[in-house]
Amino acid sequence: INTEDCFFPHLENLFVFEDVSDRVNSRLEDISYKIEDIKQILTQYLEPQVFIGKHCNHxxxxxxxxxxxxxxxKASIFTIPRLSSNKIDELVQSNIFDIEDIPIDFELTPKQQNYVDLVLANHPDINSKEIQKVLSHLKYPLHFFDIETHNPAIPRFNGLKPYEQFIFQYSCHILQKDGSVQHYEYLHTEYSDPRIYVIQSLINHIQSTGTIVVYHKSFEGSILTKLGNAFPEYESFLLSIVNRLWDLEEIFKKYYKHPYFYGQTSIKKVLPVLVPSLSYDILDIKRGDEAQAMWDLMINTVDDSKKNKIIQNLKDYCQLDTLAMVKIYQALLKV
Ligand code: SF4
Known part of the structure; x- marks a missing residue:
């Protein structure tokens, strides 16, 4: 697929043609041996003994x-941040899976050792002074903002390249200084370009002042910047949002570490620890890639009741992302 210079609606150059015969021929002999191996394994009564490892997820x-x-x-060697495949294999082959069993002289980077120490201590490491300092710079009204996007291989809307992300939904909880909260959202429900409708809704709902809190800022920043490039008449408005983005995840990368985040800082790991009463488990859609697939299904669904059910599920999912940020922020204030 040509991801360099193919833009909707001109899809004549969507595919890149390349002769790969040499690469294929060079592997043919190898493949025939592999097929024999696989056939032999299929005749065995017992499953082959294979070590688990990174290959189980990739x-x-x-x-x-x-x-x-x-x-x-749960707190296994696989949760140690950026532990190399070689080191994982070394531990697995020694039958070591629990962080508690890692030999004291096993070489780890300082970051990895910090995580191991955190798990062994079974106690959070919270720098409340720094958290307080960082939070004191945020400006009300606080917008807790999240978007959902899609990136089909074959672009559908003007100016988009293959696999280029476009926004189809957002949710925003606005927390005022007096503690009151309003919720705004937009979800595009038709098979048409959602981008201009999203922009118009943002203009109606995003206030001209106040920090815009997101989780994993680089994603929202790049989508809104690209949206501004595609619709230059709204670029300054969209950049004013980008310039006010603040990344809540940074707190969990730097100042709030917990053994039960299991080496990650994603909102799905942080929420159950800080706000156990809120959960993604009750939702029909639980992940961003599911939201993307369900949006595609919804815009192509003609059955109204099916369509409305998916619309509600999509709204519930995106709304929980921003409500989760409000609750996490409020939990941090107590810290
Ligand atoms: S890839 Fe991993 S999980 Fe899958 S069968 Fe092999 S060892 Fe088991």
Whole structure:
């Protein structure tokens, strides 16, 4: 697919043609041996003994993880940030899965060692002074903002390239200084370009002052910047949002570490620890990639009741993302 210079609606150059015969031929012999190996494995009565490792998740999570990983503890060696495949294999081959069992002289980077120490101490590491300092710079009204996007291989709307992200939904909770909260949202429900409708809704709902709190700022920043490039008449408005973005995730990267985040800082790991009463588990849509697939299904659905159900599920999902940020922020204020 030509992701360089193919733009909707001119899709004549969507595909890149390349002769790969040499690369394919060079692997043919190897493949015939592999097929023999696989056939032989299929005749065995017992499953082959294979070590688990990073290959269980890459390129995709394996369907057999429930079985092969059933005895792996939650705070396992696999949660150590950026631990190399070689080191993981070394531990796995020594039958070491629990962080508690890692030999004291096993070489780790300072960041990895910090995480291991955190798990062993089983106690959060919270720099409340820094958190207080950072939060004191935020300006009311606080906008807690999240977007959903889609990136189909074959672009559908003007000026988009293959796999280029476009926004189709957002949710925004606005927290005023007096503690009151308003919620605004937009979800595009038709098979048409959502971008201009999203911009118009943002103009109606995003106030001209106040910090815009997001989770993983680079994503929202790049989508809104590109939106401004595509619609130059709204560029300054969209850039005024980008310039006010503040990343809540930074707190959890730097100042609030908890063993039960299991080495991650995503909102799905942080929320159950800081706000156990809120959960993604009750939702029909639980992840961004599911939202993307369901949006595609919804805009192509003619059955009204099915369509309305998906619309509600999409709204519930995006709304929970921003409500979760409000609650996490309020929990941090108590810290
Ligand atoms: S989970 Fe899948 S990839 Fe991993 S060891 Fe089991 S079968 Fe192999």
């Amino acid at each position: 390129p995709h999570a394996c369907n057999f993880k429930k079985s092969c990983w059933k005895d792996i503890p």
